[in-house]
Amino acid sequence: MLEVEDLHQYYGGSHILRGVGFTARAGEVTVVLGRNGVGKTTLLKSLMGLVPIRSGSVKLAGQPITGSTPFERARLGVGFVPQGREIFGRLTVEENLRMGLASKPGSATIPAELYELFPVLKQMLGRRGGDLSGGQQQQLAIARALAAGPRLLILDEPTEGIQPSIIKDIGRVIRKLADRGSMAILLVEQYYDFAAELADQYLVMERGAVVQRGRGQDMHADGVKARMSI
Numbered sequence: 485m486l487e488v489e490d491l492h493q494y495y496g497g498s499h500i501l502r503g504v505g506f507t508a509r510a511g512e513v514t515v516v517l518g519r520n521g522v523g524k525t526t527l528l529k530s531l532m533g534l535v536p537i538r539s540g541s542v543k544l545a546g547q548p549i550t551g552s553t554p555f556e557r558a559r560l561g562v563g564f565v566p567q568g569r570e571i572f573g574r575l576t577v578e579e580n581l582r583m584g585l586a587s588k589p590g591s592a593t594i595p596a597e598l599y600e601l602f603p604v605l606k607q608m609l610g611r612r613g614g615d616l617s618g619g620q621q622q623q624l625a626i627a628r629a630l631a632a633g634p635r636l637l638i639l640d641e642p643t644e645g646i647q648p649s650i651i652k653d654i655g656r657v658i659r660k661l662a663d664r665g666s667m668a669i670l671l672v673e674q675y676y677d678f679a680a681e682l683a684d685q686y687l688v689m690e691r692g693a694v695v696q697r698g699r700g701q702d703m704h705a706d707g708v709k710a711r712m713s714i
Contacts, residue, residue: 485508485509485511485544485545485635485636485667485668486507486508486531486539486542486636486670487507487541487542487543487544487546488504488505488507488531488541488542488546489497489505489540489541489543490503490504490505490538490541490663491504491505491527491530491537491539491540491541491542492504492537492538493523493526493527493530493535493537493538493692494538495526495537497670500523500526500598500691500692500694501521501523501527501530501537501711502522502611502691502692502693503540503693503696504527504540504689504692504693504694505540506687506694506697508527508636508668508669508670509668509684509685510635510665510666510667510668511662511664511665511666511668512661512662512668512669512684512685513658513662513664513671513682513683513684513685513688513700514668514669514670514671514683514684514685515671515672515673515678515686515687515700516670516671516672516673516680516686516687516688517672517673517674517679517682517687517689517708517712518674518688518689518690519659519667519674519686519690520559520674520690521647521710522689522690522691522692523689523691523692524601524640524672524689525640525672526692527672527689528564528566528638528640528670529561530555530655530674531631531638531670532554532564532638533549533553533554533556533557534554535615537571537624539552541685544557544560544561544562544566544635544636545561545593545635547560547563551623554585555586555587558587558632559587560632560635561582561632561633561634561635561636562634562635562636563629563632563634563636563637563638564626564638565622565625565626565629565637565638565640567638567640567641567644567704568644569621569622569624569625569675570625571616571621571624571625571628572611572613573612573613574612574614574615575612575613576609576610576611576612577605577608577609577610577611577612577616578594578609578610578617579625579667580613580624580628581598581624581627581628581631581699581710582594582595582630583628583660584627584629584630584631584632585613585631585632586632587632588632588648588665594631595630595631595633596659597628598630598631601627601630601657601660602623602624602626602627602653602657602662604620604623604686604708605620605623605624605627608620609651610664611663613647615622616710617647618645619645619646619649619650620650622642622650623650623653623654623661623689626642626654627638628655632671634667634669636662636667636668636669636670637667637668637669637670638669638670638672639658639670640672641672641673642654642671643675643678644674650676651678655681655682658671659682659701660683662682662684671683674712676708676709678702679695679703679707680700680704680709682700683700683703684699684700685697685698685699685700686698686699686703687698688708688711688712695696696708696711
């Protein structure tokens with residue numbers, strides 16, 4: 485679903501991404517791990533077209549999107565849940581969900597399935613997004629990204645600042661979405677246990693480069709947790 489090849493990105497004179505390349509397959513959760521400052525968020529912003537890449541290529545389902553704008557990528561089926569959620573605090577839950585339909589015709593309706601995945605949202609449709617708890621806002625951010633039916637869902641540290649019970653709920657939703665087989669999920673995460681539970685394949689980044697990769701089931705044997713704690 486996603487093919488990334490030899491991606492390089494600079495901020496000023498700093499070389500942030502150094503030849504990053506990987507594939508993310510439909511029906512799988514691809515987890516990107518690494519400590520703060522290794523380039524994970526820059527990688528995701530590059531994939532979304534929020535920052536221009538210096539060189540390399542990005543393809544979605546075989547179609548080059550390297551030069552596409554963020555809204556064009558959204559129309560092509562890329563959903564993005566940014567770090568910090570970035571919901572619209574003054575809009576209601578329902579209005580936030582409708583924002584996820586911005587790339588669809590005006591007659592498009594909010595998919596009922598979103599309320600099945602996140603039942604709490606149906607109870608709070610008229611409440612302002614800014615009045616929700618952190619965990620509820622994260623569920624709203626994910627539901628907003630899912631509203632348009634993406635083929636690729638990108639999540640940037642969805643467990644950050646979230647209570648354990650909601651982390652489990654989010655994990656169940658991610659696994660359910662992947663198991664359907666039609667969507668690829670790219671998950672950037674620092675919480676090792678959450679990542680290890682969901683990963684079908686993993687990548688470890690250091691200093692802007694992928695330094696280790698493998699299957700999720702091998703993360704423990706590969707010493708990924710120890711590497712994360714160094």
